[in-house]
Amino acid sequence: METLITLESFVRSAQSSSFSAAARSLGLTPAGVSQNVARLEKKLGVRLFQRSTRGLTLTESGERFLQDVSGGLDTLQSAIANVTTSAGKPSGMLKVSMAPVLGRSYLVPLLKDFLAKYPGVVPDWHFDTRRVDIIKEGFDAAIGGGFELPTGMAARELARAHIVAVASPSYLALRAPPRRPADLKRHDGLVLRSPQTGRIRTWPLRNREGDQVGGEMPARVIFNDPEALTQAALMGLGIAFVSTVDVVPHLREGTLVRVLPDWHADIGPIALYYPGHRQLPAKTRVFVDFVTAEFKRKGLARLLSAV
Structure with missing residues (x-):
């Protein structure tokens, strides 16, 4: 089993270019992973990694060894896990x-x-x-x-990830609900800034007939967190496009209402x-x-x- 853990330490370190990341995945300390790799290098008589402050880089011998052992290690780990x-x-x-x-x-x-x-x-x-x-x-x-x-x-x-437009009853008591996507331009938009791109997210809305239109709204509040959008909608601050994953409980309770119920965005x-x-x-x-x-x-x- 000592040989198995040294191989695991090497493979996970090579995959992540980090003893620390390998340690997290294996439930060991970074020092323990480093010692396992050093022990393996000693047994093999070759250096597998070039170590620097920037991280780990496989040597030519390390690259060859990784190709040779990776598939076999996965099979061995699975066999051990499956024995029960x-x-x-x-x-x-x-x-x-x-x-x-x-x-x-x-x-x-x-x-x-x-x-x-x-x-x-x-x-x-x-x-x-x-x-x-x-x-x-x-x-x-x-x-x-x-x-x-x-x-x-x-x-x-x-399941499918669907985006829907929602608002609180208190907001809709003061503003006429939109009847078509173009009406969104006359409402307060609670919009999402993509954490990945930094851009404001817009959604291509579809209806049951297969028509597709844009769902743009003037931004009243901008967040980069979908849960914050839901909270702002609950506060009656405007209309938000959010995932059904986030709002199904609120729709059931009636604390949020779906607007434009014939339209949604399917995001995969x-x-x-x-x-x-x-x-x-x-x-x-x-x-x-x-x-x-x-x-x-x-x-x-x-x-x-x-x-």
Whole structure:
């Protein structure tokens, strides 16, 4: 097992170009990872990394060694993780990244049943507003929208990510609701600045007939956080375009009202992403299957649909 952990330390360090990042993914200290790599280098009789204050760079020998061991290491790790499946007991730390509102509102409520079914699995859930690099950062899976699907990754679609226009009853009591998208220009817009590009987000609205128009509004307030948009809409400050993930509870309670109910923007899938190799660790496989089944059983795709 000492050889396995030294190989893991090398591969994760090479993938992240950092002993610290590798340590986080392996549950070790940076010093421990560094010592493991140094021990491996000593056994092999070659230097695998060039070390500097800027980080780690693979040597030519390190590049060759990484190509040779990466696939075999993944297979070995999966085999070890899967050895408990014959007893029906997947186990280990399950590191998952998910969008905060999606995670708190729709994934955390599933946790009690999941833990009861798989007591050997320890969820290590990260509520991230950014897109994580699943492989480089050592995640077992990620749930959200807007992820690219690189080679070696797989995805299960859970629902569609729909954007809708909402406002509070107090705002609509003072202003006539828009009857068509062009009417938005006469309203106070609560708009989102993209954290990635710094630009104000606009949404291509579609109706059931397939017509498409822009959804521009004059900006009354600008945020770079969707949750802040929802809060401002609840305060009656204007109309906001937000994801159904964020506002379904408020629409049910009547604290927010959907305006232009025949129009929405479809921005792609909400999906569960995970490494796509066949020897998927048991803990990851049962998590993927469980979440997918629960979304279907609870009708969450339909709940989050704007159509």
